[in-house]
Amino acid sequence: MCVDPAPPPPSALTRRGVLAGAAALAGTAAALTPAASASAAAPARAAGSGGGRVRGGDLVIEGGTLLDPATGHVTEDAVVVIAGGSVTAAGTRDATRGARGRLSSGAEVLDAHGRWVLPGLTDAHIHLNTVAEAGDALRFGATSARSGSTDFFQDVAVRELARQAPEQAPALRAAGVFVTPDLADTLLADPELTELARLKDGVREADALRRVVRVNLGRGVDVVKTRVNERAGMPDQDPLTQVYDREQLSVIVDAARRGGAGVLCHSYSEKGCHDAVMAGIRSLEHGVFVGERTLREMRRRGTCFTPTLTAIAGMVDSDDPVLAERGRTYLPVLKEAVRTAHELGVPLAAGTDSSGGDVEPVGREAELMREAGLPALDAIRTVTTGAAELLGRARTSGRLAPGFAGDAVLLDGDPLKDVGVLKRPVAVVHAGLRVPKKS
Numbered sequence: 001m002c003v004d005p006a007p008p009p010p011s012a013l014t015r016r017g018v019l020a021g022a023a024a025l026a027g028t029a030a031a032l033t034p035a036a037s038a039s040a041a042a043p044a045r046a047a048g049s050g051g052g053r054v055r056g057g058d059l060v061i062e063g064g065t066l067l068d069p070a071t072g073h074v075t076e077d078a079v080v081v082i083a084g085g086s087v088t089a090a091g092t093r094d095a096t097r098g099a100r101g102r103l104s105s106g107a108e109v110l111d112a113h114g115r116w117v118l119p120g121l122t123d124a125h126i127h128l129n130t131v132a133e134a135g136d137a138l139r140f141g142a143t144s145a146r147s148g149s150t151d152f153f154q155d156v157a158v159r160e161l162a163r164q165a166p167e168q169a170p171a172l173r174a175a176g177v178f179v180t181p182d183l184a185d186t187l188l189a190d191p192e193l194t195e196l197a198r199l200k201d202g203v204r205e206a207d208a209l210r211r212v213v214r215v216n217l218g219r220g221v222d223v224v225k226t227r228v229n230e231r232a233g234m235p236d237q238d239p240l241t242q243v244y245d246r247e248q249l250s251v252i253v254d255a256a257r258r259g260g261a262g263v264l265c266h267s268y269s270e271k272g273c274h275d276a277v278m279a280g281i282r283s284l285e286h287g288v289f290v291g292e293r294t295l296r297e298m299r300r301r302g303t304c305f306t307p308t309l310t311a312i313a314g315m316v317d318s319d320d321p322v323l324a325e326r327g328r329t330y331l332p333v334l335k336e337a338v339r340t341a342h343e344l345g346v347p348l349a350a351g352t353d354s355s356g357g358d359v360e361p362v363g364r365e366a367e368l369m370r371e372a373g374l375p376a377l378d379a380i381r382t383v384t385t386g387a388a389e390l391l392g393r394a395r396t397s398g399r400l401a402p403g404f405a406g407d408a409v410l411l412d413g414d415p416l417k418d419v420g421v422l423k424r425p426v427a428v429v430h431a432g433l434r435v436p437k438k439s
């Protein structure tokens, strides 16, 4: 199974403390001693990650057909009772009567007659750089999400936005900035990164890698995003070219782990995928050419697979002939990898890899999982229970049951017959609050 590292201890160090520690480290990044950077990384789980409590609401969802993705159980004419943002009861009218009676009489009732009611969905790989993108993802039903990095730590703030105003953003696991050889504009995301501009060959040495992880942890990220291969979405890059080796990836994984964070790794080539998995990443992103030996290793270790089929399928329609050809070549290969992964029992999680303003519905990823050969219920699990497990939210997200988050989507059809209905939720509830339609 894919289990997150234990939740980090409450922050022992403030951001100011992290910066003070960094300031004490004289000289260029290359001059950092391994011991110094290791000790600086250790306690750097910091300000913001604790955050405020979610300001959830009271709501009753009444009369719909409730599907529990964990069991496949279907309840007709069901009632879901949400109090203070969390589910207190879900099931038949009889089974929920007591909890409903305890709810304040003024609580809003959402009529779900003729609808299917599912738990809120999870997008396990998305780049949310703006408030608009966060809202779009939520309106597509992603009540929770894991960031695949942002340019300037916007995801750390989106995470807090979701606590303050759950109807505006998905509950987020933040990744901060990308750990990559060329930081480009990300150099300006934190003054502590600017020294790295002096490195001729980019962020490759152990000390520089640790520094980027440490800055991320200091900003309170939950996970760390890195890469082993170049990008598929850039026509001038060869996604089979490896940018980090297993040793460099191990440095990143170890530094992240000391801060309680798992690593998600952008990967394409089989060797790159294998190196990343052997280095101890938490989840393999894209993974088009992942081979069976690596998938078996992932099964053994519980490493998750986030294939982002949506992103690869999207390349097929690209105006750029190189990208379109890449999409046409890669999509069937990736679908085959997903099918093999599912057969072998590798945990799968849905992620759209949406970025740059074009937010894709995470239901599309579930639909593509179904097309790749997963049974409908298993495809639905990749966007509910499976993804929740990857996010370390298996006990609070992905189901509508007492103690779980009051997150739900209402659908206008049976998702077990047509997984595609997940792309078009007719209503979305986050922490007991109805998500407004786009005005």
Ligand SMILES: [Zn+2]
Binding pocket: 125, 126, 127, 148, 353
């Ligand atoms: Zn991405």
